[in-house]
Amino acid sequence: xxxWNYLEYAAWVLSILFAGxxxxxxxxxxxxxDNELLTSSREGELELTAERHEI
Amino acid sequence: MADTTAAGxxxxxxxxxxxxxxxxxxxxxxxxxxxxxxxxxxSVGKGGMVAGLVACWVAGLLYTCVAMIDSEVTSTVAAAGxxxxxxKHIVGPLMAFNVGLFLVMxxxxxxxxxxxxxxxxxxxxxxxxxxxxxxxxxxxILAILGLAWLNYRGVLATLSFNLVxxxxxxxxxxxxxxxxxxxxxxxxLDFTAINTEPLPYGWLGVVAxxxxxxWYYLGIEGTCQAAEEVRSPARSxxxxxxxxxxxxxxxxxxxxxxxxxxxxxxxxxGSGTPLFDAARxxxxxxxxxxxxxxxxxxxxxxxxxxxxxxxxxxxSMGRDRYLPSWxxxxxxxxxxxxxxxxFLVPIALIFALxxxxxxxxxxSILSGLLGYTFMTFNMVMFRRKWPVASIKRGYVHxxxxxxxxxxxxxxxxxxxxxxxxxxxxxxxxxxxYIIASLWFHFWRYRFVKRGDQFTMPWPRPLGY
Numbered sequence: 001x002x003x004w005n006y007l008e009y010a011a012w013v014l015s016i017l018f019a020g021x022x023x024x025x026x027x028x029x030x031x032x033x034d035n036e037l038l039t040s041s042r043e044g045e046l047e048l049t050a051e052r053h054e055i
Numbered sequence: 056m057a058d059t060t061a062a063g064x065x066x067x068x069x070x071x072x073x074x075x076x077x078x079x080x081x082x083x084x085x086x087x088x089x090x091x092x093x094x095x096x097x098s099v100g101k102g103g104m105v106a107g108l109v110a111c112w113v114a115g116l117l118y119t120c121v122a123m124i125d126s127e128v129t130s131t132v133a134a135a136g137x138x139x140x141x142x143k144h145i146v147g148p149l150m151a152f153n154v155g156l157f158l159v160m161x162x163x164x165x166x167x168x169x170x171x172x173x174x175x176x177x178x179x180x181x182x183x184x185x186x187x188x189x190x191x192x193x194x195x196i197l198a199i200l201g202l203a204w205l206n207y208r209g210v211l212a213t214l215s216f217n218l219v220x221x222x223x224x225x226x227x228x229x230x231x232x233x234x235x236x237x238x239x240x241x242x243x244l245d246f247t248a249i250n251t252e253p254l255p256y257g258w259l260g261v262v263a264x265x266x267x268x269x270w271y272y273l274g275i276e277g278t279c280q281a282a283e284e285v286r287s288p289a290r291s292x293x294x295x296x297x298x299x300x301x302x303x304x305x306x307x308x309x310x311x312x313x314x315x316x317x318x319x320x321x322x323x324x325g326s327g328t329p330l331f332d333a334a335r336x337x338x339x340x341x342x343x344x345x346x347x348x349x350x351x352x353x354x355x356x357x358x359x360x361x362x363x364x365x366x367x368x369x370x371s372m373g374r375d376r377y378l379p380s381w382x383x384x385x386x387x388x389x390x391x392x393x394x395x396x397x398f399l400v401p402i403a404l405i406f407a408l409x410x411x412x413x414x415x416x417x418x419s420i421l422s423g424l425l426g427y428t429f430m431t432f433n434m435v436m437f438r439r440k441w442p443v444a445s446i447k448r449g450y451v452h453x454x455x456x457x458x459x460x461x462x463x464x465x466x467x468x469x470x471x472x473x474x475x476x477x478x479x480x481x482x483x484x485x486x487x488y489i490i491a492s493l494w495f496h497f498w499r500y501r502f503v504k505r506g507d508q509f510t511m512p513w514p515r516p517l518g519y
Contacts, residue, residue: 004186011193018200022207022397029386029393038384040067041374043134043283044510 068385070135070392073211074285079278079295081218082363084302085356086165086274088224091303091310092330092350093172094270094416100324101267101476102260104248104315107323109261110268111311113465115304118272120462121427122300123452124434126293129279130449131441132511133288135392136371137279137364138426138433143375143508145437150429152495153488155372157426158280162365163399164419165274166199167406169358171415173198175327176350195407202359203400206366209389210284217359220352225306227349231334232309234342235317241338244316252320259475266420266472271307273423274357275299276430280364289449297450362396362403369395376503377495417477421484424469431463440516 029038099107125138134140139158143151174191181189206213235244254260278296285291310330314323317333326332334346370392373382386393406415435456443451452458474481 002186004181004184004189008190008193011197015193015196015200018197018204019400022200022204022393022400025207026393026397029388033387035381035384037066037068038387039374039380040065041069041383041385042067042510043136043140043371043374044512 068387068390070284070385071210071390072284072286074214074281074291076285076291076294076298077218078211078214079281079285079291080299080302081214081221081356082281082360083275083278083296083299084225085217085221086162086277086360086364087272087299087303087357088221088306089169089172089353089357090270090273091228091306092224092353093328095267095307095310096314096323096326096329098264098267098270099315099320101256102262102264103252103255104246104320104323105253106256106261106264107268107315107320108311110264111271111307113265113468114268114271115307117269117427117462117465117469118275118303119300120458120465121272121276121430122296123458124430124462125276125279126296126450127448127452128430128434128437129282129292129296130289131446133282133285133292134371134510135280135283135367137282137368138276138429139368139371140282141279141433141437142429144511144513145433145440146429148377148500148503148505148508149492149496152372152377152499153492154426154429155368155377156488156491157422157429158368159365159399161419161422161426162274162277162361162368163403164406164415164422166358166361166365166403167410168412168415168419169354169361170195170198170403170407171412172328172354173351173358175412176331176347176354179328179331180347192408196404198355198358199362199400199403199407202355202362203396205359206362207386207389207391207393207396209391210281210363213359213363214281217356221356224349224353224356225302227345227352228306228309228313228330231330231337231342231346232313234339235313235333235337239337239339239342240317242317242336244313246316248315248320262468262472263475264472265469266476269420269423269469270416271310272300272303273420274360274364275303276423276426277360277364280367283367289447293450362399365399366392366395369399375508377499414480417473417480418484421473421477421481424466424473425484425488427462428466431459431466434459440518441513442517445517446513 098110128141132141139155142154174195178189282288314329314333317336331346331350334342372378382395384394
């Protein structure tokens with residue numbers, strides 16, 4: 001066992017933590033908020049409110 | 056829940072507008088700079104030292120056209136999805152669906168290639184320290200999952216991180232150049248091969264080298280994907296993109312110069328990490344450490360930017376129902392397209408763990424090339440339907456339609472170059488996109504809300 005073996009184990013642990021966080025948070029958000037709200041984003045909102053494409 | 060915006064009295068979630076021109080630069084250059092650290096040198100293997108330089112500059116011309124065209128159109132169509140949103144507004148739904156797929160495939164494959172490189176790099180360093188048989192898998196998986204997590208948590212932190220590590224990777228190339236120029240290398244620069252073996256495989260070798268010459272700049276068009284998250288799209292996107300291509304032209308030329316001068320072309324053409332190897336040739340430990348850090352940072356910055364861009368393209372297609380609308384969700388706290396980010400992780404892992412590097416790179420290049428080909432007629436149609444005097448543009452590129460024509464000619468040459476080395480993959484890729492197009496046309500398009508697709512408040516196109 002040298003430092004590289006320990007780094008391999010550390011990489012596995014960190015990978016599991018990152019994956020676990022994302023999956024947990026995704027499930028938590030999906031079960032907490034209404035899907036209509038989560039998918040309410042609309043393209044071009046800034047253009048409609050702030051910018052006018054006219055010369 | 057405080058992080059929502061109200062539009063017309065209705066509570067809505069949207070991506071956060073927090074980015075500036077520096078972040079746009081970091082996104083574009085961050086994705087690409089890894090091409091200076093690995094991959095471009097196969098062009099030298101295909102055609103020799105001179106062919107490598109020709110490929111560097113011809114591809115540079117191709118991407119300067121891409122940057123100019125992209126800057127004009129994106130400064131007007133400021134939406135996540137970049138070229139996908141452009142195609143939707145200017146060409147039509149089927150083109151938009153294909154462009155969206157080109158983007159997702161190009162960036163996801165590039166992300167996988169970067170993760171493979173991280174594993175290879177660590178294996179090299181472990182080998183130099185006497186450790187043999189390093190298991191690369193946990194490091195490949197960690198690179199993808201760690202960066203996906205960063206992307207999941209917010210775009211500002213993601214691209215600020217990219218700004219720092221991309222800056223360090225770029226400065227490392229500059230330092231190597233000056234160090235070698237001012238005599239810090241134990242081995243002097245040697246360009247005698249330019250006279251003794253100018254074109255070992257003739258002009259066909261020059262054409263073949265163009266395939267890997269693209270690697271110097273592949274992905275600069277990714278700046279467009281930040282369109283919906285920059286504070287001022289009309290200003291930041293052209294500024295960040297044009298600054299990015301200038302940075303890359305400098306970095307690419309310096310890279311060719313240092314590597315070709317230090318490493319014989321026969322070895323350079325097969326190197327896995329050419330800049331790192333050039334630093335090893337100098338005999339300077341500090342340069343070696345610096346270029347190792349540069350290689351690692353460039354690789355991580357590229358993977359990071361690819362996750363950002365692929366998820367935005369996937370998210371935009373979901374939002375328009377080109378894909379299931381489930382993918383068009385925004386995280387209520389982090390304001391990122393979190394479902395798209397999570398969904399693309401296993402796809403990147405499958406390619407990173409199960410496919411050889413050159414195949415993954417080739418699929419990425421091919422998808423990118425298809426996207427560049429689209430840009431040529433997209434630009435011509437954009438100027439015809441909405442002439443310069445009809446709508447406000449953040450940037451108007453000069454000499455139209457010359458950049459579009461040059462881009463089309465160079466794309467055609469690059470297809471031929473790819474066909475010479477990877478004809479089967481080229482045909483397989485085309486078959487994939489044809490089948491996907493049939494699926495979209497005969498099945499998926501019925502779910503699209505057709506009236507909602509055109510979101511830009513532009514006047515009616517000329518002739519309609």
